[in-house]
Amino acid sequence: MRRRILVLVGATVLLVLVAFAVPLATLIRSVAESSAVSAAxxxxxxxxxxxxxxxxxxxxxxxxxADGRDASDVSVFLPDGTVLGAPAPRSPVVRLGLLGTSASTEAAGGRELVFAVTGAAGGNAAIRVFxxxxxxxxxxxxxxxxxxxLSLVLLAGGLLLADRLARTLVDATTDLSGVSERLAAGDLSARADPGAPAELGVVASALNGLAGRISELLREERENVADLAHRVRTPLTALQLDAEALRDPDESARLSAGVDGVRRAVTGAIEQARRRGGTTRSAxxxxVVRERVEFWRVLAEDTDRSVTLHLADGPLPVACAPGDLEACxxxxxxNVFAHTPDGTAFDVELSARAGGGARIVVHDDGPGLPPGTDPTSRGVSGGGSTGLGLDIARRxxxxxxxxxxxxxxxGGGLRVELELGPPAG
Incomplete structure (x- = not known):
């Protein structure tokens, strides 16, 4: 942008200077010639x-x-053929002057002016000035x-003013771009300078208003999530008490684990809402994978499912909050339990990813995907569920x-590979 403004201003100033300088230069040449002819x-x-x-x-x-006054050569041709002053040939213009007609013409190295003098003693004479x-x-x-x-000075001055103007516009535009990137990265405290020149100031004010509105919406979202979570915790507490009151220890432990899972999910939703727009966590x-597989292993035993776990040596830090990774x-x-029949085996593999991070692979021996189904699309499910599970993993x-x-x-079944990068820094 800055270069384009400089090119535009430079071309405009140059055209204006040419439009004035060329006629002025021609006029200077004409004035000089007129002065010399007038002197002659x-x-x-x-x-x-x-x-x-x-x-x-x-x-x-x-x-x-007269001949020695300046650089011009003065010659006088008398009627008797005598030539006084600077030696000069009897050119056609001189002969024309002797006939009584004044004239001028271009000659080699200059201009020849002849003035006829009539009424002289003995006939016409001629005065030649070269x-x-x-x-x-x-x-x-x-x-x-x-x-x-002077033209160069004016051109340089125009380019200097254009450069200062372009720098002001470019700096304001760069500031807007930087603020937009910070907002996109989650820094909702970023604000643009509303004092930017011309329309850029209007855009900066609009961007600041947008950032403020986003902050308000996120605050309202966090409050709504917190209110909803608070309402859910009361019946969860009642369910926890009912589960602990069961006489069957195994059934009580299983229901308590389920209630704990729901409570963790609610707590995770609250934490996620609170850190919306904040820095990236690590886990x-x-x-996390070992703990969640052990949690699901109990249900797998109840449904006659064989679980195989291939777990790499930890720790394997990834750019994901612990609650988000648990939900993922x-x-x-x-999905394995929801979309495969009882007795279907599955295995979970966790390995380190090249360059940092981790790769999680879940493979089951179930019927696989229905034809033409994209399970990663939000709300799309081939098994009658909500279709949000793999969308959560994708996000x-x-x-x-x-x-x-x-x-x-x-060979059949379904293989889901989840890759996570390393934490920032």
């Missing part, structure tokens, strides 16, 4: 009375004085140099600098 005419007019009188005692000193090119262009070069220097993938693993394992992978891949192997 004055010389001829001074000699005319002496030539017409024919008194050589007066004419000869006058011609010598003005060399140096006299015709005296002072033109210096004037052109001054004109060129140990090895510890629960979504992957919950977790995107926020953690990784990716989610769902495959249907040739």
């Amino acid at each position: 005419t004055v010389q001829a007019q001074v000699l005319t009375p002496a030539v017409a009188g024919g008194d050589r005692s007066v004419l000869v000193p006058a011609v010598q004085n 003005v060399p090119d140096a006299e015709l262009t005296r002072g033109v070069t210096r004037s052109w140099l001054l004109l060129g220097g 140990d993938a090895a510890a 693993v629960d979504a992957l394992l919950g 977790t992978a995107d926020q953690g600098g990784g990716a989610l891949t769902v495959l249907s192997p040739a």
Whole structure:
């Protein structure tokens, strides 16, 4: 943008200077030529009375004085053929002057002016003044140099002013871009300078208003989530008490674990709402995956499912909050129980990813995906569920600098690969 403004202003100033400088340079040349011709005419007019009188005692000193006055050559052709002053050929213009007609013409090295003098003793005479090119262009070069220097100064001044203006606009635009990037990264405290020039100030004010509105919406969202979570905790507490009151210890432990899982999910939702727009958290993938697989292993035993766990040595830090990673693993394992019949085996593999982070693979021996189904689309499910499980995993992978891949192997079943990047810094 800055370069384009400089080019535009430079081209405009240059065109204006050319439009004025070229005619002015031509005018300077014309004035110089006119001055030289006028001086030659004055010389001829001074000699005319002496030539017409024919008194050589007066004419000869006058011609010598006129010839030596400047660089012009002055010659007087008398009726008897005598030439006084600077030697000069009898050119066609001179012959025309002897016939009584004044004329001028371009000659080699300058301009030849001939003034006819009629009524002289013995016939017509002619005064020839030769003005060399140096006299015709005296002072033109210096004037052109001054004109060129002035044009360069004006051009440089225009470019300097354009550069300052462009820098102001570019700095304001860069500030807007930086504020937009900070807002996109979650820094809702970023604000643009509303004092930016022209329309950029209006855009800055609008961006600040948008940032304020986003902050208000997020605050309202956090309050709504907190209110909802608070309302849910009361019946959860009642369920916890009912579960603990059961006589069957195994059934009581299973129901208590389920209630604890719901409570963790609610707590995770509150934490996620509170840190919305904050910095990225980190979690140990090895510890989280081990803990969640052990949690689901109890239900797997009740449904005759074989669980195989391949767990890499930890810790494996990933760019994901512990609660988000727990919800993600629960979504992957919950899909196995929701969409495969009892007795279907599955295995979970956790390995380190090249460059940092971790890869989680969940593979089951179930029926796989229905044809034409995209399970990662939010709200899309081939098994009658809400369709949010794999969408939660996908969003977790995107926020953690990784990716989610769902495959249907040739041998059947479903293979879900979740990659998470390393924590920032």
